[in-house]
Amino acid sequence: MGRKRKGAPEPAAGNGILNRRIFLERTLIAGAAGLGAGATGAAAEPLAVPRWSKEPGTDFTAYGQPSHFESKVVRTWAPPANPATPGVGSSRTPHHLLDGMITPSGLHYERSHSGVPDIDPEQHRLVIHGLVRQPLVFSLEDLSRYPRVSRIAFLECAGNSGALYSAQAQPLNVQAIHGLLSCSDWTGVKLSTLLDEAGIDPRAKWVLAEGADASGMSRSFPLPKALDDAMVCLYQNGERVRPANGYPLRLLLPGFEGNMNVKWLRRLKLVDAPIMTKDETSKYTILLKEDKAWQFVFPIEVKSIITRPSPGLTLKGPGFYEISGLAWSGNGRIRQVEVSADGGQSFAPAMLQEPVLPKALTRFRAAWQWNGGPAVLQSRATDETGMVQPSRAQFVAERGLRGNYHYNAVASWGINQAGEASNVFA
């Protein structure tokens, strides 16, 4: 087995990162076997015919659920600071247990300030007013008659990965650190269509968006975004938007921080200047090292995370492993993702799984030969604007650690000799 086979993967970076050709060539199995067969040398058990092959299965179901064997693949959330105010906070997507680029709707992260409202679509209305020629009201039925568009877009809470703003690395997994991130196929009406119908007053420069939930969540966003790629969404992954994600109507501002994609959308007011709502002043502003805070930090800048291996997914002995993760940018497409197994001393390019879409999650994969020793896994993404995900040192040098929001520095998983992964700063 020591003989090197044709097509066997070659090292591409330090500590076992292999050339990504392994994902592109048909010699995957033969090549991998050359490296990994030694780890699984024992012969397989004889095959028996299982029960489910010898009896009929169950009947149809009205709305399908995952296998009961997958009951651990669920959202998780921290207990609320105040038990008297449930539904304040967020639940997180279990990225370590998922693959592909689309987040199942039932696992899309949730963020609410006053719980999830139970909105009757018959009674829901969207009003567009302010600096317009004619204020207009739309029912859901009205909105459903317009030409529709679909796009796949990620949403990321501005507070995602906020745990990495701490000075010391906390013992948290990918869900707890990076779980405020999801990606769906959204369908709805272009916002520009509706604004054109209302007639935009030339004095209008901003749009206030407001939800119908108890908190009346509201944010101001620039009018050019409304006319560029903003949508009001009726459907998520082919079905009506889930209640926690804004049923029956949500705003989508592709690439902008999650909070601005106002759920349960009831009102759009065209104004000449931002309203300075609570969530664009006291929250969602980034306090820098100096005594100023960045305000109106709209785009999610280029970022990536490794979802596998990650804490809780212990490696089963030395040998071949796929390193898999997600990369995204609110400024466009992902151009490249590089991975490292030696804490960033050397990187090699990962394979980007098609399709690679602007402002959507991009799945990446890399091949790794774990030698059983300590390793520090990292991924570093570059987007089509040329922006490169900063190292933690670069990130901290620019803004310090007082910011809470928009943490996008390279993240690290330490691997110990037992194959256990943990959150580390490297």
Added chain:
Amino acid sequence: MCLLNRLILSAAALLLAATPALAADEPHFGKPISPQDLAAWDISIGPDGAGLPPGKGTVAQGEAVYAAKCQACHGEKGEGRPNDRLVGGAGTIAPDKAPVKTVGSYWPYPTTLFDYVRRAMPWDRPKSLSDDEVYAVAAYILNLNGLIGPDKVLDAESLPKVKMPNREGFTPFPRWPPK
């Protein structure tokens, strides 16, 4: 092209031009509404005070509203816990300090306080306070932060003029729109 064909084409063109039913309708399904009829939803308050309703409230009135409806979550005198702290933190926004972000130390506009309390608070009964109660509780919180005196009356005229210490504490994110 023969004459007959040309005649047919011309006739077809005339028919197209003359028949409204064949011209595409732009989809227009919004229903006009007057500003008065949408007033109940038009609750956002601009930083200049645009949208502030009639009414007024005093610090003393606000103290009573706060004790009854806010204190259980925001603590005595706005000290916080279990929910957000509203008072104090002066000077902690300065470089290298651990920031304590409160209405007094961090919020740049007093109008945001009225807007947010009226739409979202108290948590279990949002939009239940009268405009007078919102002015009053805003006055109480601003007074606890030392930003207005104990005898101040807040209304649509006086609220936007309250000077917030961190008014100049913000700068637009420098990398948007992208170059």
